[in-house]
Amino acid sequence: MLQNCHLSISWMPTLEQICESMEPDKIHPDFRLWLTSMPSESFPTSVLQNGVKITKEPPKGLRANLKSTYIKLDNEKVKRTNKPAEFQKLLFGLSFYHALVIERKKFGPLGWNIPYEFNDTDMDITAAQLELYVSAYAEIPYKVLQQLTSVVNYGGRITDDKDMRTSDTLIADFFNPQILKDDYTFSESGIYYSFRADKDAPHSSYLSYIESLPLNAMPEVFGMHDNANITCAITEVDNTFGIIQTLQPRVAAGGGISREDQIIDMAKAMAVQLPQKYDIEAISMLYPTDYHESLNTVLVQEAQRYNRLVGVSALYSFLKRLFLYYCLYLLLCR
């Protein structure tokens, strides 16, 4: 059994050799080699191809996420601290926040600017701190908990400050005095609320509440418009089609315009439409650098940037050369 092969990339070629040198007739019939790895480019393909593959990924969805958090807890763990009722509510709030920040990723940039790898360790450390702070203070320090969770623990992964704003806003819904009320809802629909657990069997009552939640959460629970589901679906389809396109055969199957002709036509069409480069000197004469008109400088700089793009080095000559290249290619072929 070898775990986490993706962490020992340099040894992978050796593994490949070992696997290749194994002779089925000579090894013990009960011998099995188990390998675990994250998706990795350096994992040897031949080993992968010769093995039986099992993939595991955490179940998607808000409910599944909450469930996986609570399945690891028990009555004793949710009853901790000297204020068990408050702690339970806050712990549920934290689990909900945890599920939200992870599930928001499915919306792509609409959810987070950068897809962060939040994981259970963030949740574990925050839960431990929550326990500590709830016990240590007579009054629960909500502001401190918000900061610790959003800025320090989860925020440690956040590198875009616009995402920091999102995280701060999300946590504010959970770590605030309102959450102690039983009718406090987490979203507009009212399906998700600050659940009051059963006194004697809090753990199982939480589990059955989570079980009762919808399998596929609507965007409203994230505070998003229903359109977000469309965004989500479009992203998924784009990715799939991108892959399909790369698998397309390069040669056109008889009839129609040939691939080369198509490219020539496109290059030609583009080359014809492309204007000449800007005459920067002339523009500078017309719009000289002026103390009272900074926009003149902006125009000249923009024209220079566009020149660089349109210029010989980039677009125009490429189109021309491309055109020539394929004309030549066709001449040679015919």
Next chain:
Amino acid sequence: MHISLNELQKALKGLVVLSAELEKMGNACFNQVVPAAWTNAAYPSLKPLGPWFKDLLQRLNSVSAWIELGIPSSFWISGFFFPQGFLTAILQNYARKYQFPIDTVSFSFVMKDELPEEIKTKADDGCYIWGLFLEGARWNKKMKSLIDPKPKELFSPMSTIHMLPEKDRATPQGGIYRCPVYKILTRTGTLSTTGHSTNFVTWIEIPSNKPTIFRSSLVSETNAQVKFCDQDYWIKAGTACFCALRY
């Protein structure tokens, strides 16, 4: 473009060396992707080759129009390579006109009802900008507020905005959403040495009637530690403005 056989033969020498690169270009053209050689010299864009090229021509036109007709009365913000530089120039113009130190001057935002083509004269101070798209919300002219988007409408045009510089501007205490403006939909970018992002352009304040919250300022907003009013409704919805869309 007429190319004689003579020219073709002359080109042969150079072509052989470049053929691998050209092959890639050809593939890109065939797959409707913008070739990497162009992307490297260009502004960020998510558009496939066809729309990309159309967009390029449109940008070039807007620069040409400026050259021929003088400073436009309203600016197509999406047409700039470097919109941050343009906005700074607007601030600088204002600061120099009234002889204020530039670091005391910042933008206020006036949402205009007019379409860009209806604006005939330049703004006395600041400038009119147009061409932004909203994701996750819609601008309502009558209510003068952000509202929920229409079902199935993922992006909606933002109104023309008067970017109006003001000296020692007091930050609003409510009624606005602080909306990030990005060049393209991916939102994330890399910071350049000048401190500008390759994607994030600026913050704008859009009037909205949702409940107000107060939050600490972010690094991209100001270096000072101040409280800004904002609206958590739109923050959670991921509402943002973009200069260009995907197609």
